[in-house]
Amino acid sequence: MSSGEDGGPRSPGRDPQPQVTTKEHDFGLGAPVSEAEKYQNILQLEQEVRNQDKFISSLKLQIEDLKQTNHGLEDYVRKLLDSKEVVSSQVKDLTSHNEHLCQELIKIDQLAEQLEKEKKFVVDTADKELEEAKIELICQQNNIIVLEDTIKRLRSIILETEKAQNKSPSRLDSFVKTLEADREYYKREAQNLRKMIRSRSKSPRRPSPSSRGTNCDVELLKTTRDREELKCMLEKYERHLAEIQGNVKVLTSERDKTFLLYEQAQEEIARLRREMMKSCKSPKSTTAHAILRRVETERDVAFTDLRRMTTERDSLRERLKIAQETAFNEKAHLEQRIEELECTVHNLDDERMEQMSNMTLMKETITTVEKEMKSLARKAMDTESELGRQKAENNSLRLLYENTEKDLSDTQRHLAKKKYELQLTQEKIMCLDEKIDNFTRQSIAQREEISILGATLNDLAKEKECLQACLDKKSENIASLGESLAMKEKTISGMKNIIAEMEQASRQSTEALIMCEQDISRMRRQLDETNDELSQIARERDILAHENDNLQEQFSKAKQENQALSKKLNDTHNELSDIKQKVQDTNLEVNKLKNVLKSEESENRQMMDQLRKANEDAENWENKARQAEADNNTLKLELITAEAEGNRLKEKVDALNREVEQHLNAERSYKSQIATLHKSVVKMEEELQKVQF
Secondary structure: HHHHHHOOOOOOHOOOOOOOHHHHHOOOOOOOHHHHHHHHHHHHHHHHHHHHHHHHHHHHHHHHHHHHHHHHHHHHHHHHHHHHHHHHHHHHHHHHHHHHHHHHHHHHHHHHHHHHHHHHHHHHHHHHHHHHHHHHHHHHHHHHHHHHHHHHHHHHHHHHHHHHOOHHHHHHHHHHHHHHHHHHHHHHHHHHHHHHHHHHHOOOOOOOOHHHHHHHHHHHHHHHHHHHHHHHHHHHHHHHHHHHHHHHHHHHHHHHHHHOOOOHHHHHHHHHHHHHHHHOOOOHHHHHHHHHHHHHHHHHHHHHHHHHHHHHHHHHHHHHHHHHHHHHHHHHHHHHHHHHHHHHHHHHHHHHHHHHHHHHHHHHOOOHHHHHHHHHHHHHHHHHHHHHHHHHHHHHHHHEEEEEHHHHHHHHHHHHEEEEEEEHHHHHHHHHHHHHHHHHHHHHHHHHHHHHHHHHHHHHHHHHHHHHHHHHHHHHEEEEEEHHHHHHHHHHHHHHHHHHHHHHHHHHOHHHHHHHHHHHHHHHHHHHHHHHHHHHHHHHHHHHHHEEEEEEHHHHHHHHHHHOOOOOHHHHHHHHHHHHHHHHHHHHHHHHHHHHHHHHHOOOOHOOOHHHHHHHHHHHHHHHHHHHHHHHHHHHHHHHHHHHHHHHHHHHHHHHHHHHHHHHHHHHHHHHHHHHHHHHHHHHHHHHHHOOO
């Protein structure tokens, strides 16, 4: 590129025209331009064209790379939109799953309320039955006391009868009557007790003691069967609880493994971040690292929220399981207690029936009554111990009920927290969606700006071509002016020769000499004027050539800057062919000039008449030079404006490139964040599936 900048811009302005710098050259003593210099200029032009071709090819490659990056960005934006849709669908699934869990919790609350109602009902019925049993026990104790008193009285009566057997028969008759009265009294009391037992007992009255015994045996068999079935159910529940505990242990071990893997990944990420911080020190990398740090902090916050959500979800599930298990266990315990109470009621009924039978048989055998009284006392002690045990069980039931109420209140509070956290996560997801939409809109606006810049660059390229055509025309005009100046200089040299011949002829004739001297002096003045004018024109031509070189240098710089987005390689090839054609034309023109010089040697005699025309032509040339100067000034202004626009466009393109890099970094960070969120959601789904299984 340096050779193209050093030699290229100056050659188009200096090659087609010779430079007149000395008086000898003004008077026709200078040498013409050599063929070696022309060949060197042509080589420089070809080298410049090759450099321009290379630069254009590199620019085309850069444009293709930019197109590929734009396509990659579009694909990435599409992938981001797809991932956004996937994340939104996953969020919808999670919300539906949470709603399902809320509905299940509501159902559990309803079941708990029903269990509470059933528990209250069972407790009330148990209290009522206990009160009735207490009343019956008190009645039985009173009856036992009465029976003991009667037995003592009978013993005393029997002793008295044994003592007074040999005294008087009237006393025996009275004693027998008293015994019959007592028998009738006890019969009435036994009938009253039977009526009371029938009214309170669930089992129907049994007609005979043998049928009572068979019914008691049947009921005992039923109770034993029920007890064995309840034992089987308890064993099943225990096995089920053992399986649940094993599943919980497996899930906890898997959770610990996942947490260890996550911590290892976090350590690797921290290590890579430290290495990147050590390696990268440029301002772009610092801005990218700042963005990465911000995104990583947001990602860590999201991970902490997700961890907290998962832990709370697991705790809620465990509490739900515990509540369900406790509810089932309590239900089973309550059913067992109800069955035990029913068994006790049946036993009490049986005992009552047995007591009634014993009371009927008490008058027949006192010994059997005493034995039955002992058995009744033992059974009363057993019932008292059972009553104490039932009271303790009732207290434990009340404590369990209070604990279940506390657990339900805790679960409701955790549910409220979960709902609030879900709302926060949904709001965060909405913010991320808005950010992605903003980035997409910005990328679309930047693409529109890039298309507008491409259109402006195409317009600038067209204007550049117009300016190039104008410069080519001006350079051709300057070349034609230089050629005409050379021709005029040659004519002037011919005129000088003619003047010398005229001076020699003036020596022969004095009159002609005077006239010739006058003419010579006049012609010398004119020649001096023309020489001055020619030197001024030569200086102006040098200035124009220098300005043309500067303009061409500026134009080459503008061309190098604006060719960053040009796509016209065929035009450069055409220009190269045009330049070669021009070089051939210049060679032809040189040959023509040689022929013209030969022809002008024969036409030197006619140049005296053309001196007057030369003055007029010189004035015209001055006017043309002024016009060319004005045109060059306008071209300078246009080139300056083109340079300013090119610089402005270049700055704008650099700014857009920086913005595109920032957007790329932001998109990479969002992509990493979305990938981490997707991984966390996948992990959550796997954990949910494991917990469900």
